[in-house]
Amino acid sequence: SSSGQWREASPPWAQYYGTKMRYEDVAGSGPGSSRALGGCQALQLNALIRHGTRYPTRKNVPAMKRVHRLIRERADRGLGLVRALADWHMWYDERMDGHLHPLGVTDMSGLAERLSRCFPEIFSPRRDWNRRLKFVSSSKHRCVNSTRAFIQALERLLEPGGRAQPGGRWEVDDTLLRFFDHCHRYIQSVDRNQTAMRQVQRFLQGPEMGAVIANMARKLGIGPENITTDMVQATFYLCTFEYVLKDVVSPWCDVFDKEDVEKLEYWGDLKHYWKRSYGHKINGLSSYNLFQDIFQHLDQAVEESERGEYISHTAVLRFGHAETLLPILTLMGYFKDKNPLLADNFAEQKNRKFRSGRISPFAANLIFVLYRCEKAQDLAEKYKLQLLLNEKPLPFLHNGDSVAGYGEVKSHYEHALEVRSFDNVCEDNILFIFIFFLLLLLLFSIYCKETNLVLQ
Numbered sequence: 340s341s342s343g344q345w346r347e348a349s350p351p352w353a354q355y356y357g358t359k360m361r362y363e364d365v366a367g368s369g370p371g372s373s374r375a376l377g378g379c380q381a382l383q384l385n386a387l388i389r390h391g392t393r394y395p396t397r398k399n400v401p402a403m404k405r406v407h408r409l410i411r412e413r414a415d416r417g418l419g420l421v422r423a424l425a426d427w428h429m430w431y432d433e434r435m436d437g438h439l440h441p442l443g444v445t446d447m448s449g450l451a452e453r454l455s456r457c458f459p460e461i462f463s464p465r466r467d468w469n470r471r472l473k474f475v476s477s478s479k480h481r482c483v484n485s486t487r488a489f490i491q492a493l494e495r496l497l498e499p500g501g502r503a504q505p506g507g508r509w510e511v512d513d514t515l516l517r518f519f520d521h522c523h524r525y526i527q528s529v530d531r532n533q534t535a536m537r538q539v540q541r542f543l544q545g546p547e548m549g550a551v552i553a554n555m556a557r558k559l560g561i562g563p564e565n566i567t568t569d570m571v572q573a574t575f576y577l578c579t580f581e582y583v584l585k586d587v588v589s590p591w592c593d594v595f596d597k598e599d600v601e602k603l604e605y606w607g608d609l610k611h612y613w614k615r616s617y618g619h620k621i622n623g624l625s626s627y628n629l630f631q632d633i634f635q636h637l638d639q640a641v642e643e644s645e646r647g648e649y650i651s652h653t654a655v656l657r658f659g660h661a662e663t664l665l666p667i668l669t670l671m672g673y674f675k676d677k678n679p680l681l682a683d684n685f686a687e688q689k690n691r692k693f694r695s696g697r698i699s700p701f702a703a704n705l706i707f708v709l710y711r712c713e714k715a716q717d718l719a720e721k722y723k724l725q726l727l728l729n730e731k732p733l734p735f736l737h738n739g740d741s742v743a744g745y746g747e748v749k750s751h752y753e754h755a756l757e758v759r760s761f762d763n764v765c766e767d768n769i770l771f772i773f774i775f776f777l778l779l780l781l782l783f784s785i786y787c788k789e790t791n792l793v794l795q
């Protein structure tokens with residue numbers, strides 16, 4: 340609802356809106372971060388948070404306007420649905436450009452409130468919370484504004500008198516939170532490689548999308564040859580955003596039946612699978628820098644705790660995108676299906692693990708909670724890690740529990756934590772070879788100079 344309170348019922352298609360799903364439709368009514376460990380003290384909250392609810396991106400609005408114009412041109416057909424859509428007021432504008440919506444501010448405030456209530460030791464003593472909490476954001480306005488909203492919520496919660504340094508402090512770091520823009524090998528082999536998304540393109544030309552277009556054409560009284568997949572996507576985004584931003588089940592949703600929206604959800608999952616997840620190995624590997632940053636901060640807290648020192652950062656809160664979160668979960672091995680998502684196996688993938696909307700709705704969050712347990716018998720048991728996804732326990736893959744010994748988790752992810760194994764992950768081989776030969780030439784010239792050799 341517009342107050343951002345947890346919604347009771349949601350419209351029939353709400354579970355198919357993919358990464359444009361509202362947080363509460365995934366996290367359930369009133370998620371409450373669940374602590375796992377009584378008798379242990381939370382030392383650090385180490386989080387990766389997707390920005391809150393946003394407007395459509397600049398890329399989506401023109402197609403929305405095109406499909407609305409096409410329908411208005413046929414409004415005289417008098418068909419009930421066509422008339423309702425023609426009379427609907429187009430209020431979306433390119434200038435919205437994916438900016439954070441006021442509901443996204445509510446998403447961030449709610450998350451800040453629930454986390455500070457569930458982990459009071461992390462956010463107190465209140466006197467210096469804004470020094471002990473580290474905030475890092477992607478440079479995108481929706482992430483910066485999500486960071487601001489989260490900090491302002493903490494100011495209201497922790498400094499009711501408004502005594503904290505207004506606005507808090509945060510840093511922008513795109514090499515961490517938009518690593519895909521800085522990983523040369525990813526850019527070359529996926530982002531700029533048309534063939535990398537060929538399964539998506541095949542799906543759009545396949546029987547499932549053909550059936551969606553035929554049904555849409557029948558309902559709108561438009562020849563299927565006049566309906567492009569961009570228009571189908573735009574119509575589905577209109578249905579989605581009218582619900583997500585205005586809590587309205589608009590006539591745009593009547594264009595589709597359940598079978599249609601299941602296929603449209605699969606289309607979105609195919610895109611994320613091949614662009615951000617298991618489709619290409621580099622998708623997960625490209626997030627290694629961020630994964631190592633998470634564990635460097637956890638290591639620092641353990642070392643400071645062992646030395647009896649003050650924990651420098653009791654919380655590290657990073658604000659990124661769905662395309663920041665999905666690769667990290669891929670690198671960790673989560674939501675991997677037995678068979679890849681392909682253009683021609685929609686039917687067998689109906690119960691797939693990889694449903695991007697249930698993993699990364701707006702305001703999605705992956706949180707590593709580090710605990711110190713005094714009663715532990717040995718060091719291996721003294722520090723424990725709990726994993727939360729969207730405030731619900733996410734079992735570790737190596738033991739099936741949502742809590743594990745810190746050292747045990749590190750050794751399970753040793754392959755992803757050893758810096759050396761990731762050197763040049765993102766550098767292109769060509770670049771590497773070029774640098775190698777430059778160095779060789781330099782060494783050879785030094786050798787020649789040292790031995791007074793004159794190159795003939």
Ligand SMILES: O=P(O)(O)O[C@H]1[C@H](OP(=O)(O)O)[C@@H](OP(=O)(O)O)[C@H](O)[C@@H](O)[C@H]1OP(=O)(O)O
Nearest residue numbers: 357358359389393396398399614659660661662
């Ligand atoms: O299809 P759109 O333009 O909405 O795709 C967006 C991404 O939105 P998503 O598909 O993840 O819902 C957007 O991710 P977000 O987490 O920032 O919302 C991404 O930043 C934007 O570039 C578009 O992704 P694409 O891969 O360029 O389609």
